[in-house]
Amino acid sequence: MNMLLSQIAKQINARKVTTDASFKRLSTDTRTLQPGDLFVALVGPNFNGHEFIAQAQQKGAVGALVSEEIDTDLAQLVVADTRIGLAELARLRRQQMSGLWLAVTGSSGKTTVKEMLGHIFAEAGSVEVTQGNLNNDIGVPLTIWNMQAQDVDYRVLELGANHAGEIAYTCRIGLPQIAILNNAQDAHLSGFGSQRGVVETKGEIISSLSASGQAVLNMDETSFDYWSTLAGEREIWSFSLANTQARVYAKDLQVRADASDFVLQVDAQSVAVHLPLSGQHNVANALAAAAAASAAGLSLAQISRGLANCEAYKGRLVRHQLANDVLVIDDTYNANPASVRAAIDVLAQQAGTRCLILGDLRELGDASRSLHEGLGSYAAQAGIEYLIGVGSRVAAAVSQFALEEGRYPVAVASQDEVSPYLQGLPQQQLSCLVKGSRSSRMERVVELLLQKDQ
Structure with a gap:
């Protein structure tokens, strides 16, 4: 449903409409903006969307929601705060x-x-x-x-x-x-x-x-x-x-x-x-x-x-069977201590040898070290044989995992170091589960393993 800037200006307490324009979709990112979109110029601690208005216009934006009027012929809806303006636009839409x-x-x-x-x-x-x-x-x-x-x-x-x-x-x-x-x-x-x-x-x-x-x-x-x-x-x-x-x-x-x-x-x-x-x-x-x-x-x-009819969603316990009898379980979308324990339970159910490939967990505050240690203990007690820790925070989990007899941990600095280490493990019926916080980019490990299998 197309809407005019002039139609919504009063309803969201806009200060000014420079020229009118009709739009259907909203976009905050010029990389995904489609022709006919209204570009929302968000402002944050490290970015200012107003700097991308010219780029948005080149991509086909019909107008921009701004908090400071820009020298451009692109239609502008001027509000006090574009983040709040975005919310008001959505609330107006929701009611319809x-x-x-x-x-x-x-x-x-x-x-x-x-x-x-x-x-x-x-x-x-x-x-x-x-x-x-x-x-x-x-x-x-x-x-x-x-x-x-x-x-x-x-x-x-x-x-x-x-x-x-x-x-x-x-x-x-x-x-x-x-x-x-x-x-x-x-x-x-x-x-x-x-x-x-x-x-x-x-x-x-x-x-x-x-x-x-x-x-x-x-x-x-x-x-x-x-x-x-x-x-x-x-x-x-x-x-x-x-x-x-x-x-x-x-x-x-x-x-x-x-x-x-x-x-x-x-x-x-x-x-x-x-x-x-x-x-x-x-x-x-x-x-x-x-x-x-x-x-x-x-x-x-x-x-x-x-x-x-459900199926595993991207990065959430997606199973990849490799040619060398190695199963890779991709659970890399995100992680907190409880979701890691749940993933360990899934890995523990796999037959054969099990390897947990764990990246750092972020945003845990002062409890970070103790929570990582707890995950190392949990994996060891669940019967997981191998643990590869990727990053500095997860080293606490690696150290705790090593305390259990018959467990084989290793700490590496980057995702690129995982695959060479895996080659030294028993390959027959080997199951590897990969997990970590979003910012740890553990999906890179999965990508490298799948590339190597091609």
């Missing part, structure tokens, strides 16, 4: 859009839950979900604006945060009717200050619901009671891996190296589910998605079919 809106947050698993819901809702109607990981105070407004305006039955937003108040901010824009809180773990501790800060910030998704909203909460989390209090009189859909007091839980669970089967119980009804994803944590993700879909009114048959 159809469909049932859901939002999911959590320290881990939120992208997987979002993708699962995409498959489930496809069994019942049309659906749009957040693309990639556009889940912060910039990505959420862009996602909403660039979605189809009408004729969509279900919309699923992914909400991330690295500081208090961010989820409340994006909820005011997205206005979810069903909120899914998957978990709260040791992630972004440097931004939240403590584990309690993580719990409270994730809880903002519940407090932001309207009185008629529904909350999907993980009963296996120690913060469940606190989140339930935040929900107040709103309807709660609790889920659990095994707690039969939850409204949604799993029975007869069988977790294998590459898939899981279980009976999904939702209130008084049940259905068999085949989930083509590895790991007990992915069963928990599936239960979160099933609870949200139940809140949305879908049948158990639709939920079961949707979960059966």
Whole structure:
């Protein structure tokens, strides 16, 4: 749906419109900008989008949202703050859009839950979900604006945060009717200050619901009671891996190296589910998605079919079988201590020799060393034979891993050093799991191993 700058100027408290222009999409990045887009000139500590307005015009932008008027013939919508202006544009757009809106947050698993819901809702109607990981105070407004305006039955937003108040901010824009809180773990501790800060910030998704909203909460989390209090009189859909007091839980669970089967119980009804994803944590993700879909009114048959159609998302336990009988499991998208432990559990289920290739975990604050040490101990106790640590922080995990008899650790400085070391390991039935924080760029290890296999 195209809109005129003059139409929206008053609604977002714009100071000025230099000349009018019609646009459909928003873009904050000239590298991905498409002809006809409105370029949003964001300003941050290390960048100023106003410096790229000429480039945006060359790429076909029809106008720019700016906080300082530029000497150009490109149409400009002048606001006090382009970040807030972007949010106001998205909120205006959201109020004009159809469909049932859901939002999911959590320290881990939120992208997987979002993708699962995409498959489930496809069994019942049309659906749009957040693309990639556009889940912060910039990505959420862009996602909403660039979605189809009408004729969509279900919309699923992914909400991330690295500081208090961010989820409340994006909820005011997205206005979810069903909120899914998957978990709260040791992630972004440097931004939240403590584990309690993580719990409270994730809880903002519940407090932001309207009185008629529904909350999907993980009963296996120690913060469940606190989140339930935040929900107040709103309807709660609790889920659990095994707690039969939850409204949604799993029975007869069988977790294998590459898939899981279980009976999904939702209130008084049940259905068999085949989930083509590895790991007990992915069963928990599936239960979160099933609870949200139940809140949305879908049948158990639709939920079961949707979960059966799921596939591993890029960088999340994607399996690559190499020609030399080596299995590489790519779980490099991101990492926090809890998600690393879940990945280790998956690796431990593989037959043969197991090697964990672990990069640094970032944003853990003062607890960084002890948390890395804990991961080294966890891997050793899980029976993992080899650990390759890439980076300076993960050296603490390597040292702790070495304390267990029969374990073989090594520390390397870069991703390029991993492949030569692997060549010295027993190749027959060798399984390698690669993981680390996004900033550790552990996907480079996977790329090098796959290139070598060609």
